[in-house]
Amino acid sequence: MFKHILLPTDGSELSEKAIQEGIRLAQSLGAKVTGLCIMPEKHPFFYETEIPAEALEQIAKQTKEAGKAYLSVIEKKAREAGLACEVVYEVTDYVYEAIIRVADRMGCDLIMMASHGRRGVKAFIIGSETQKVLTHSKIPVLVFR
Amino acid sequence: MFKHILLPTDGSVLSEGAIRKGVHLAKSMKAKITGISVMPEQKYYLYQTDIIVQVKEETVKQHRMQVNRNLAFIEKAAKEAGVPCETFCDSCDYPYEAIIRVAEKRACDLIMMASHGQRGIKGLLLGSETQKVLTHSKIPVLVVR
Numbered sequence: 001m002f003k004h005i006l007l008p009t010d011g012s013e014l015s016e017k018a019i020q021e022g023i024r025l026a027q028s029l030g031a032k033v034t035g036l037c038i039m040p041e042k043h044p045f046f047y048e049t050e051i052p053a054e055a056l057e058q059i060a061k062q063t064k065e066a067g068k069a070y071l072s073v074i075e076k077k078a079r080e081a082g083l084a085c086e087v088v089y090e091v092t093d094y095v096y097e098a099i100i101r102v103a104d105r106m107g108c109d110l111i112m113m114a115s116h117g118r119r120g121v122k123a124f125i126i127g128s129e130t131q132k133v134l135t136h137s138k139i140p141v142l143v144f145r
Numbered sequence: 146m147f148k149h150i151l152l153p154t155d156g157s158v159l160s161e162g163a164i165r166k167g168v169h170l171a172k173s174m175k176a177k178i179t180g181i182s183v184m185p186e187q188k189y190y191l192y193q194t195d196i197i198v199q200v201k202e203e204t205v206k207q208h209r210m211q212v213n214r215n216l217a218f219i220e221k222a223a224k225e226a227g228v229p230c231e232t233f234c235d236s237c238d239y240p241y242e243a244i245i246r247v248a249e250k251r252a253c254d255l256i257m258m259a260s261h262g263q264r265g266i267k268g269l270l271l272g273s274e275t276q277k278v279l280t281h282s283k284i285p286v287l288v289v290r
Binding site for chain 1: 146147166169170172173174260271279282283284285286287288289290
């Protein structure tokens with residue numbers, strides 16, 4: 001039924017669990033997967049102008065490395081499961097918008113994500129980005145606990 | 146991957162769309178489905194003593210007919226697709242509680258429901274019962290638009 005599942009990740013333990021389940025689902029449906037990692041554009045330090053440019057570059061570089069590492073988890077798991085897999089790395093401060101945009105651009109027919117991400121369950125009953133994706137997505141969203 | 150999908154219905158057009166997709170998904174994964182429709186208990190009648198007993202009986206009868214129609218829709222869709230199906234009617238003033246209770250009792254491994262139900266999209270970005278199921282369910286929830 002579903003042919004192409006989008007697996008957004010923020011590298012958190014909960015999103016890794018959703019990835020694992022997403023791979024299993026794709027396997028049972030013969031679907032392909034697209035992994036997506038979105039990293040923040042502006043580091044809070046950006047407003048502190050005395051921070052040297054090299055430091056900012058260093059931060060951007062480390063952010064990118066971390067993002068690529070999160071995506072390689074998806075690639076590895078997809079390869080082990082024998083699934084077709086692509087990965088997308090995006091830099092933006094508007095995470096849910098990017099998730100919906102990439103799902104649309106890649107032609108995904110399901111978005112699968114954890115109920116919570118990096119910020120965990122502290123104070124939130126359902127994760128804020130998951131909530132926003134649920135609110136704005138036109139395609140089905142599968143929420144994992 | 147999923148073996149047993151719970152399909153809640155309130156008889157709305159949107160929930161019928163979710164049922165069709167749910168039956169399709171169950172078929173492609175060789176899963177079985179359980180349909181549930183929740184009838185209001187209407188405990189509030191207890192406080193309105195001037196309401197004639199006959200009116201209450203009539204309302205309950207109407208609700209029961211509606212619930213039976215809702216469940217018949219699921220049974221028909223499942224039968225046409227050749228998917229094993231059971232249906233339940235539950236009485237509860239809080240539909241989300243009944244949905245989660247039945248999902249646990251029947252050992253469902255996925256709840257699939259529409260983003261909105263009977264009350265439609267007026268004023269709400271995500272339907273209130275769907276929101277509550279998402280908040281309280283321990284098992285994955287697939288939200289369909």
